[in-house]
Amino acid sequence: MEIRRLDGTDRKLYELVAPLVMDPLILKQNNNYPFKTSSRHIWYIAFEGDDIIGFMPVKSSSSGLCIDNYYIKDDREDTISAILYRIEEDTAPASLLTALVHKRHVAAFTKNCFRTWIEWKNYEKMDYNPLLKKNGKTT
DSSP states (O other): EEEEEEEOOOOHHHHHHHHHHOHHHHHHHEEEEOOOOTTEEEEEEEEETTTEEEEEEEETTTEEEEEEEEEEEOHHHHHHHHHHHHHHSSSTTTEEEEEEEGGGGGGHHHHEEEEEEEEEESSSEEEEEEEGGOOOOEE
């Protein structure tokens, strides 16, 4: 699996993700909420060969970084973990990283050092806490 990083306004981003973000089945997986991007976004896109198997846009704001409106083909936990690992590598240790997580992915985010601080019907707001790691493993 390869993870590529692209700026939110990179022309290549549009070429790669447009077929996915405009697909009615993928929009349905995202509770019909549209995917968004801007110059404040960095996109992490997972590939297996030429196929995109997931993406997570990370938006930068004055309060930190936020993952929102992401896509994971077949809800694969290994894809979630690989993308989150790459985001963690690229993120300054002092940066606050939050995520709006689909209920079906909460366990995968928890295994990757995220913890829930707000629960809603379809989502949980989680934040990344590197202190949950112990000897290279999550607790």
